[in-house]
Amino acid sequence: xxxxxxxxxxxxxxxxxxxxxxxxxxxxxxxxxxxxxxxxxxxxxxxxxxxxxxxxxxxxxxxxxxxxxxxxxxxxxxxxxxxxxxxxxxxxxxxxxxxxxxxxxxxxxxxxxxxxxxxxxxxxxxxxxxxxxxxxxxxxxxxxxxxxxxxxxxxxxxxxxxxxxxxxxxxxxxxxxxxxxxxxxxxxxxxxxxxxxxxxxxxxxxxxxxxxxxxxxxxxxxxxxxxxxxxxxxxxxxxxxxxxxxxxxxxxxxxxxxxxxxxxxxxxxxxxxxxxxxxxxxxxxxxxxxxxxxxxxxxxxxxxxxxxxxxxxxxxxxxxxxxxxxxxxxxxxxxxxxxxxxxxxxxxxxxxxxxxxxxxxxxxxxxxxxxxxxxxxxxxxxxxxxxxxxxxxxxxxxxxxxxxxxxxxxxxxxxxxxxxxxxxxxxxxx
Ligand SMILES: C[S@@+](CC[C@H](N)C(=O)[O-])C[C@H]1O[C@@H](n2cnc3c(N)ncnc32)[C@H](O)[C@@H]1O
Numbered sequence: 064x065x066x067x068x069x070x071x072x073x074x075x076x077x078x079x080x081x082x083x084x085x086x087x088x089x090x091x092x093x094x095x096x097x098x099x100x101x102x103x104x105x106x107x108x109x110x111x112x113x114x115x116x117x118x119x120x121x122x123x124x125x126x127x128x129x130x131x132x133x134x135x136x137x138x139x140x141x142x143x144x145x146x147x148x149x150x151x152x153x154x155x156x157x158x159x160x161x162x163x164x165x166x167x168x169x170x171x172x173x174x175x176x177x178x179x180x181x182x183x184x185x186x187x188x189x190x191x192x193x194x195x196x197x198x199x200x201x202x203x204x205x206x207x208x209x210x211x212x213x214x215x216x217x218x219x220x221x222x223x224x225x226x227x228x229x230x231x232x233x234x235x236x237x238x239x240x241x242x243x244x245x246x247x248x249x250x251x252x253x254x255x256x257x258x259x260x261x262x263x264x265x266x267x268x269x270x271x272x273x274x275x276x277x278x279x280x281x282x283x284x285x286x287x288x289x290x291x292x293x294x295x296x297x298x299x300x301x302x303x304x305x306x307x308x309x310x311x312x313x314x315x316x317x318x319x320x321x322x323x324x325x326x327x328x329x330x331x332x333x334x335x336x337x338x339x340x341x342x343x344x345x346x347x348x349x350x351x352x353x354x355x356x357x358x359x360x361x362x363x364x365x366x367x368x369x370x371x372x373x374x375x376x377x378x379x380x381x382x383x384x385x386x387x388x389x390x391x392x393x394x395x396x397x398x399x400x401x402x403x404x405x406x407x408x409x410x411x412x413x414x415x416x417x418x419x420x421x422x423x424x425x426x427x428x429x430x431x432x433x434x435x436x437x438x439x440x441x442x443x444x445x446x447x448x449x450x451x452x453x454x455x456x457x458x459x460x461x462x463x464x465x466x467x468x469x470x471x472x473x474x475x476x477x478x479x480x481x482x483x484x485x486x487x488x489x490x491x492x493x
């Protein structure tokens with residue numbers, strides 16, 4: 064089997080040169096890797112993508128010949144080597160020797176001396192090299208995204224960019240059906256030596272001090288808790304699902320919010336809809352782990368006539384497909400895969416789905432619109448336009464500042480350690 068550096072260079076190549084999703088590439092790693100090997104690959108891939116402009120600048124400075132695009136796998140191996148040499152905890156000789164070994168494993172025999180020489184030069188010259196250049200930080204984001212962030216958040220866009228490059232914390236949602244008193248689960252975590260801090264308003268939301276494998280979490284496989292960012296946990300709470308109600312989770316996969324709805328209202332009749340059949344398998348697995356039941360529907364939310372049974376819903380959660388610009392810290396590949404044109408297309412799809420969902424909501428029913436985006440076009444502007452065009456729609460204020468003129472609640476990445484998220488609560492007139 065290839066070593067972790069060779070596998071990581073191949074993944075970085077798949078993301079940067081073949082526009083593949085980082086999550087999908089990591090999911091396809093060989094099954095016989097140990098947890099620590101998998102952790103190391105994740106560290107290399109996430110770390111290098113978050114710092115790629117800086118690593119690339121250093122590579123260009125240290126390489127005496129220009130590396131052609133055909134040698135991009137070599138470039139990514141060098142990036143991994145320098146990334147590790149920059150990490151003060153790593154053993155320098157291993158960083159160099161294993162990178163050289165990885166180059167042989169992926170057939171770059173002719174370049175082993177060159178890789179060795181460049182990494183050793185970095186080691187010798189690091190005091191004289193400019194390691195931190197503020198331009199590298201902004202260069203991690205495509206120009207169109209910097210422009211849109213700057214326009215939407217003129218005072219805080221630099222902070223958003225910096226937050227997008229941080230490692231996200233691991234949040235858990237404790238299953239309140241099993242642990243009505245969150246303290247009971249806190250005790251199990253303490254016994255397992257897992258440090259955490261609890262959200263002050265929502266004791267069932269906790270942030271772990273360090274990422275932890277799920278098989279180390281007490282009773283995880285019996286449904287004790289779910290890995291879910293605190294911002295994502297707000298969506299089902301804002302929906303306020305009630306037992307006995309008919310509820311649609313309109314873009315449900317992989318089911319993080321479907322299962323939360325059922326934890327809040329275990330006797331609700333929940334339909335979990337998604338357009339991607341394969342992703343619905345994850346919803347089934349999550350429901351099974353949490354011992355819950357929902358009716359799973361494969362279908363397009365923008366075409367309810369194809370799957371809807373004609374009975375109106377009391378509540379609808381529309382966790383809409385979006386640019387995911389609020390979760391770049393969890394998916395740094397978004398920086399390289401998302402295109403400017405996507406935003407307009409996504410906004411049109413969101414608008415179409417929202418209008419269709421409104422048609423199948425009962426009078427007096429509630430719809431929560433949510434995205435993990437920070438772009439106003441997908442969020443506040445989308446909802447302002449919907450309110451202006453829909454005479455029976457009323458905005459329910461989440462906070463006093465949440466008004467029809469400036470609707471919904473926008474969380475920015477890393478605000479209170481949460482992902483970037485947006486929610487608007489809409490009520491249909493009776
Ligand atoms: C943000 S994710 C949903 C995350 C999910 N709510 C959760 O909490 O686990 C958006 C989902 O929308 C689905 N989707 C995209 N277009 C859709 C459409 N037209 N109809 C239904 N689902 C759609 C995607 O397959 C994806 O699973």
